[in-house]
Amino acid sequence: MRRLTAETRLHPAELILPLFVREGATEPVPIGSMPGVSQHSLDSLKRVVNDAAEAGVGGLMLFGVPETRDAVGSAATDPDGILNVATRVLADEVGDALVVQTDLCLDEFTDHGHCGVLDDRGHVDNDATLLRYRDMAVAQADAGSQLLGLSGMMDGQVAAVREALDDAGHTDVVILAYAAKYASGFYGPFREAVDSQLSGDRRAYQQDPANRREGLREARLDLEEGADILMVKPALSYLDVLSDVAAISDVPVWAYQVSGEYAMVEAAAANGWIDRNRIIEETLVGAKRAGADAIMTYWATEVAGWLR
Template sequence: MTFFRGRRLRRTPAIRDLVRENALSPNDLIQPWFVVETDDKNFEKPIGSMPGQSQYSLHKLVERAGWAVDKGLRSCILFGIPKVKDPQASQAWADEGIVQQAVRALKDKYPQLVVMTDVCLCEYTSHGHCGIVRGEDILNDPTLELLAKSALSHARAGADMVAPSDMMDGRVAAIRVMLDDNGFNDLPIMSYAVKYASAFYGPFREAAESTPQFGDRRTHQMDPANRREALREAVADLDEGADVLMVKPAMPYLDIIRDLRENFDTPIAAYHVSGEYAMIKAAAANGWIDEKRVVMESLIGIKRAGADLILTYYAEDALDWLK
C-alpha cells in the first residue's frame, strides 16, 4: 500500500534542520528598552508585571546594551520616561530629552547597533494620552506637528529609524515632510500602521508609566474585530511615506500579519507585546509550560505568518536560545 510518509523528513534533527521552511536569526529581533530620566545613574527598577524587564537610567541602559550587543543583539527600540510631564509633552521633542540622550549614548558606544525610537506622546503627557487633548477629546491635527518635531529631534540625535505609534491620522506624512525638509531624506519610518486597541498592552502601561488619566484609546487605535480596515491603514501609511509596516499585537493578529505579507512587498514588523510576554512568564513561573520552547514556537509562528522583524521582550533570551 502506498501512502504519504511525511515522517521520512522528520526522522533526525539534521534532516529536520535541512528541510525547515522558516528560521529565526538575530537579524529578526528588536529589543524594547525603557530609559528613565533620573539623577541616580545606577537606577534600575524591575517591572513587576514583566519579570526580567526593567526601567533603566541612561548609565544602566548603556551597560545593559553592551551586554546584549556582546550576545549578538542587532537592533533595539527606545521608550523614554521623563522627569517632568506636561499637557504638551514638551520633553518628547526636547534636544536633551531622555530618549535623545539615550540615542546619542548608544550610537556613540555601539555604532553597529540599530537604534530605533518610539514616536508618541503618551509617555510625556501629564494626562497619559497619545496627543493633545481638549476636554476629553484627543485632537488629531494639532498633535501631528508635535509628533513630527519629536521625530526630528530623534533624527538629530542619531536614531537609525523612527517608529510612530500614536495612530493619529496623517502622522507618517507629517513626519516624512519634517524629516525631508531638514535633510533627513534617508531616515526610514517604521509605522505602527496596524495597531489595535488591545487588552494585551496592560503591563506596558506600568513599564512606560503611560496609563491614561481618563478614557481610553479606542478612538484612534483599531477595533480588534476589524480585518479589512488593516489594509486601509497600511495603504494610507505607505502612501504617506512609511518604509516598514508594523502589526501590534502579534500573536492574536497573525491573520493580519499574513494579510499584509500577501498584499505588500514592504518589510513587515510585528510587536510581540507586553501582555504576551507576561502570560508566558506567568505560566512558566508556575511550571505549566516550557518557557524556552513556548517562546521559540511563538516567535517562529510570527515569522511564519509573514513578519520580517519581531519586536519582543524576549529578544535577549532568544539570542541565547538560537545558539
C-alpha cells in the same frame, strides 16, 4: 531531518529589543508585571545594549520615562529630555553595531497619557498632534535615531513626519509605521513600564480588535504616504492581519510581541505550567511564519543567544 526541512527560521538580526530608560534613575528599576524587564538608568542601559549587540540583535527600540509631564508632552522635543539624551548614548555606544530606534509617540510624555494633544473637549486633536510629531521626529533624528517608530496611530502621521525629516536634512532616517495597531488588552504591563498617566482608553484612534479588513486598509494608507516598514501590533492574536499585510506589502513587515504576551508566558512558566523556552520560540516562529520579517520582543537578547 527536521532542521534540514524547516520552512521557517529565526535569526538574531531579525529581533528588536524594546528598552525603557527612566529619567533620574541611578540603577535599574524592575517592572513588576514583566519579570526580567526593567526601567534603566543611563549606565545600566549601556550594559544592556552592549549585551544585545554582542548577541547579534538587529535593533533596539527605546522608550523614555520622564520625571515631569505636561499637556503637550514638552519633554518629548526637549534635546535634554530623557529619550533624546538616551538616544545619543545609544548611538555613541552601539550605533555602528545595530539599528538605534526610538518610539515616536506622546503617551509617555503627556500628563493625560494619550498619544496626542487634546482639544477643549478633551478629545485627541489629530492635526495638532501631527505638528508635535514633526518636532519630535527632528529632535530624535538630531539625537542619532536611525529609525522612528510612529506608534501613535494618527491619520497622516507618516507623510507629516517624512516631510519634516526631509526638510531638516534627515533623508536617510527610516520610518516604521505602526500601520495596524489594535486597541488591545495586551498592553497592560506596558502601562506600568512607562508609568502611563492614561485614564480611559485609546479606542478613538487605535483599531477595533474585531476588524481585519480595517488593518489592511490602514497599512495601504501608510504605504501610500511613504512608510519604509509596516508594523502589526500585537502579534499573537493578530496573525491573520499580519499575514494579510505581508501579502500586499512591498516593504518589510514587522510584528511587536507586546508586554502582555511576554507577561503571560513568564507567569505561566513561573508556575511550571508550560515549557518556557519552547513556548517563547514557538510564538516567535508563529509570527515569522505569518509573515513578519522582524519581531520586536523583550526576549530578543536571550533568544539571539540561543540562536547563535
